[in-house]
Amino acid sequence: MTLLSIEGLGISFGGLKAVNNVSFGVKPGEIVSVIGPNGAGKTTLFNMISGVYQPGSGKVILNGEDVTAMSPHLLARRGMCRTFQNLQVFQSMTVLENTIAGYHLQEGGSVLADILNLPASRRRAKTAEAGARTLLKRVGLERAAEREAGSLSYGSLKRLEIARALALQPRVLLLDEPAAGCNAVETEEIDHLIAEIAASGVAILLIEHDMKMVMRISNHIVVLDHGEKIAEGDPTTVSRNPDVIAAYLGTENAAG
Template sequence: MTASRDDRTTLLSVEGLGISFGGLKAVNDVSFAVKPGEIVSVIGPNGAGKTTLFNMISGVYQPGAGRISLNGEEVTGMEPHLLARRGMSRTFQNLQIFQSMTVLENAISGFHLQERGSVLADLLGLPASRRRAGAAEEGARKLLARVRLEEEADREAGNLSYGSLKRLEIARAMASQPKILLLDEPAAGCNAVETEEIDHLIAEIAASGVAILLVEHDMKMVMRISNHIVVLDHGEKIAEGDPATVSRDPAVIAAYLGAEARTGGDHA
């Protein structure tokens, strides 16, 4: 199964990806591609394998089958910090925010992956270390302005609204200047106003040329902002295409109606 919609512009290529746990195929033979500046959403009922797929792409899980390429380089099974240096960053379903640190300190922490200085220089406060710290703070403040949190810089992160925490996590993920940003349910737990803010932020990041790979349960948001959608069910890709095409696909409708029947109407 081919992953490419246009090999000349593909940033991320996923080909035949699969993984099993205890003999159960959690993800099986999934392929798709993501272009620069494109928003690609992965959707499906609960248990469809979306986060497992994300974990393989981002190096948390070692795939049992298939290959992943980033910017033409095979990166299958590469560790997250090495992927970050090659232009991939991600957020998680559960917030990874340091609640007792300030908003600015949280944003600064995202720059650590880029640092190459010595620990001794940092301990001694040498000029090179001070320059790095100054550059990290300047970059963090720019990111906070980008996610509209600059006025909250000195506030303890634990005092922010949930939607603001989600935007702070995106800011921190952007510190590594990624070519592709993986967002795992960025609007989960947010109210309508917070979801709209995140919606606009994602669109702005994509417009700057950063590719977005998104897992999200808010179907209104997915249909609004996605250029391309990949649909999973029971670990397999059952459909893909633009939002209009996917929303009319009989296999997609059946998968979601089946999920509704199994859960009594509470489905993603």
């Protein structure tokens, strides 16, 4: 059964169609990658799905519910979480605190309990911390737990974002270039991590430029060019598609 389905999604900026009529679906445990040249509209598509932009047309259906243009914090409640291409970590907080922030929804509780430092509030904080430490171990950042997030390397920050997203125990995870700026070893680690997350039943939607990685881990690939879906299918089919090759090598759209 399709957990996340994108139906005819489109948006224009000042007359320019950044994304036009894109549809596809993601099932639990499946890794779907969105690829395409720079400026193809991949991140814009992500921003529409995750509620950052309001789509001009089309629908986003999550687990049978229409969640189009829903605020990100409400999507988080429904089990959707994402990471960012241009990293959005809480710089001045520690790595551990960043991860604990992902437990915000599970922590719940009232401001009053927090401000009075009631036992209930402390208990919640403790549970979240234990969970966060486990997650940091899972992404290999346990030794950096007490460090200020701003001091981490790019690759580590990418993993921190994934840890924070996992803290929400999402059913759908959107990863925007998780391996960008990582060396070969780090890329492979992230590779394994993503496969592992998918294996636990999470539906994963991935944007990635590293083609080797995309071909290796994707179950399904959607190719965008100039905001339109030009091809989709399993890795082998997509890599042989002449339109895809043309979009990447630029033979057809040399002017662009």
